[in-house]
Amino acid sequence: MSQGYARTAMAARAAQDIPDGWYVNLGIGLPTLIAEHVPAGREVVFHSENGVLGIGPAPAPDKIDPWLINAGKQHVTLLPGGSFFHHADSFAMIRGGHLDLCVLGAFQVADNGDIANWTTSLNDTAPAIGGAMDLAIGAQRLWVLMEHTTRDGQPRLVQRCSYPLTAPGVVRRIYTNLAVIDVTAAGFQLVDLAAGVDFATVAGQTDAPLLPIPEERKR
């Protein structure tokens, strides 16, 4: 049984921090859940690599448009105000710094902001990058949403990534099932904790120094 937030609660915790008006790309898998948890009253425009802005929720089974998918190749809907464009424009948005935020999943994040999220081995049967390397360097800020440890308990927050990098020095913030952690010049900085989780638990599952929440922020 994993500690702290369940998967949907992790996504909801990250969604809380997305302000009204941002343009956001969500990585495939866990980050995609964030779209369902944007607090009411905020307009956040979701971008997908395959040329869509203004992605809405999944369609009802009888309302599927086979020509409308997201980057995870799931059927989606388009919100009023949404638009379609080709891949070069889509990656101009990404690489040109026009997205306020990208949230990716990851295998590992190092305390210098390095991210490894595309392959665990260069001998992979099918190493797959997709848009991750472009998103990691192109969005105004990169957050990571991932479980704090692997299934067998190995830390994913590390001093140095052992897997091939997606990009060096780019991660600003990490949301895990245990905590929210910023990547700062001084290393991993705890921002807040999931209910029922304490500092020692998080530090014990983090393979790098973890700075506690500053005293003034606790009050």
Add this chain to the structure above:
Amino acid sequence: MIDKIVSSVADAVEGIADGSVVLLGGFGAVGQANGLLAGLLEQGARDLTIVANNAGTGEGGLARLIGAGRVRRMVCSFPRGGAGVSVFEQFYKAGRIELEIVPQGTLAERIRAAGAGIPAFFTPTSVGTVIAEGKEHREINGRVAVLEYALPGDVALVEAWEADRWGNLVYRASARNFNPLMAMAAKRTIVQANHVRELGTLSPEMIATPGIFVDRVVHVAATEASS
């Protein structure tokens, strides 16, 4: 009179030579010209290099062409896909197909550059990763970038929603994706269109690929976007 409409898929893919570099639109199966791929299988060209975002899923389309041993080399960003082990993965594991893995934005830009007459460009994408190893690096305005070369094709296979006899194209929803880029970047661009319209009936403001980029159009009625 300009008339790029051909009457059959066989006529559309006629002349594609062995060893061709084929630019293939689509993201997954959405917007992928599966009718033309079936025609290419029938036509017999081999030793092909396929440039596409993905390396085929399921049994049809690109997966079928790979399975028939006709593709020597795949250039793509995301060769994984679907459930289970794909035909591409089986071939790659067996050493029967080469893979050049390219970040998706770099792939798009390399194709766009080819279409726009730009021989190469610098991008910060992939700096500090294995993908950048061996490539020329340069610091530009304080940011390190790698040199990436244009990626032109001999042939582009494009799926459009509507076309006219000049080769003007309109796409449907997210099926646009790589198609307009592929259309610009090949010596010969072949289109499968779900609808062929009278010249002058497509709204000029809606035309995403002007006919100047297109050589042949064949009508292939839509069955479904995803295989």
